[in-house]
Amino acid sequence: MGSSITLTPGLLQTAKIVGAMSPRPFLAGTLVIELGEVYSAPFAGKLLADLGADVIKIESLPKGDPARSMPPFARSPSPGAGPRDTSLMFAWLNANKRSVALNLRTITGRKLLKGLLAKADIFLHNKQPKDLEALGLTYEELHAQFPRLVVASVTPYGQTGPYRNRKAYPSTALHMTGASWYTPQHVDALDEPPLSLPGRPAAVMGGLAVAMGALTAIVSRKVTGQGSHVDVSETESVMPTQSTPVNRFSFDGMVEPRNERIYGIGPFDFFRVKDGWTSIFLVQDAHWNRLVKLMGDPDWSKDPIFKDRRTRAQYKEDVTALMQPWLLEQTNEDFYVKAQAADLPIGPARTIDKTLTDPQFVSRRIFRKARHPATGDMAYLRPPYLTPSLPWQTPAPSPRLGQHTSAVLMSTLGLSRRQLTTLAAQGVIA
CATH class of the missing domain: 3.40.50.10540 (Crotonobetainyl-coa:carnitine coa-transferase; domain 1)
Structure with missing residues (x-):
């Protein structure tokens, strides 16, 4: 048998209220x-x-x-x-x-x-x-x-x-x-x-x-x-959606360049994997350290220029070139599972057919x-x-x-x- 529930007066009152709730749509009559x-x-x-x-x-x-x-x-x-x-x-x-x-x-x-x-x-x-x-x-x-x-x-x-x-x-x-x-x-x-x-x-x-x-x-x-x-x-x-460039111009008088390096963040881009593209937009050094560990702590990651997010942004092309061989060995789904297990905010860049059959969206019934x-x-x-x-x-x-x-x-x-x-x-x- 399952666990029992004690019906306190407060819970009974709540049950009466919920039971009396009408399924009438919110804007019915409008x-x-x-x-x-x-x-x-x-x-x-x-x-x-x-x-x-x-x-x-x-x-x-x-x-x-x-x-x-x-x-x-x-x-x-x-x-x-x-x-x-x-x-x-x-x-x-x-x-x-x-x-x-x-x-x-x-x-x-x-x-x-x-x-x-x-x-x-x-x-x-x-x-x-x-x-x-x-x-x-x-x-x-x-x-x-x-x-x-x-x-x-x-x-x-x-x-x-x-x-x-x-x-x-x-x-x-x-x-x-x-x-x-x-x-x-x-x-x-x-x-x-x-x-x-x-x-x-x-x-x-x-x-x-x-x-x-x-x-x-x-x-x-x-x-x-x-x-x-x-x-x-x-x-x-x-x-x-333009709060960052608006704030930068309002306070600094600066028109923000079309260059993600201005944020001093890296990596902050899309990367190729074996079967498509994945998004790796990391804004914290702690996330970078977890990604490095996931990639097996490669020797190149020990270079001081990769220890700080600002220098990683400065040497973006080098970071991309060094990460890419390992990423190309990963499928999108495998990398996504590994990244989530490492508590990394990383996910695949999907086409609409993959989105519509994704178990997350299916479970929430976004389509009927x-x-x-x-x-x-x-x-x-x-x-x-x-x-x-x-x-x-x-x-x-x-x-x-x-x-x-x-x-x-x-x-x-x-x-x-x-x-x-x-x-x-x-x-x-x-």
Whole structure:
């Protein structure tokens, strides 16, 4: 038999509380109107939808969100799937949402949007100020009409400042921060052009920031009774990653060179192993000493120039050349196991196929397979957090363009089928 547990009054009370906890999603009953395209705002909307919010995605006619036409696409789409329904990026970003298709170039289309905003808790968008002015959707106008509405915006440069209306892709916003200038950080590449980071880090960080800001504003509204404006700049969202060069310039007036030797740390790089690459970024002498021991205390390691991290950084090429023969005898997995046994913060630089089958990620179920009516079976990446009391549910598939227009306008605004037919004939809805 297993060990017994004494049910103290305190433990019993805790059990009653836990037992009474409802599985109701955290944001259940929260209505979000999302006027967002491609990534930053849709990603924020996805995060809110994952928490249980009812996210209504407003798509502009005639084509809707441009992300519908962006790769990657399903290789074997389901029979009858439309050409704008098979983007895997769109499917992931817009799971758990409803789609309402409006012609916002018409007065009636804009009035319908305003009607939905009157019922909403959060208006999430990635529109620039000039676009909002043209649509009559500036924060000042909305706050005057709907004082409890939280307006959450995420744009490349924010809603104020001289760049507020300048166009930029997320990659442009990233490069404006200086992040790409320091990539790569190799002595033999100091004259090479900057390298763009993979993915969409500025859009992802901006989406995370605006989702967090919207949640904060909702909590604040419970106290003040008033909505507020959450103004997120993608560039500012990336800036925390540049804390070292920012601090160096702020205090020393020095623009940090593209050279990891400036840190006085070594080794601090990627190294080849038998079957790929591994990352060895060691910032403490104690870590270096453990690595040397793992390599068998080679004679060259006894040279005084390798005893201090600053001289190791100075003689980086020599350190690399001396370490490389031993590393090339190791497989990535064997070296990783040995390094971890030696309490070294070292790990493989993996390709995505290895990452997705890694037992760590499999055990935490970062992906969940579900069937999408257009793309077929696909893997959904769960939110980047685990909350046992509010387990993540398999997401509802992303909507077709305008899939929920009639249902939303009837249930939320009280329109009749005859009115919907007229609006569709006028090209206002679809």
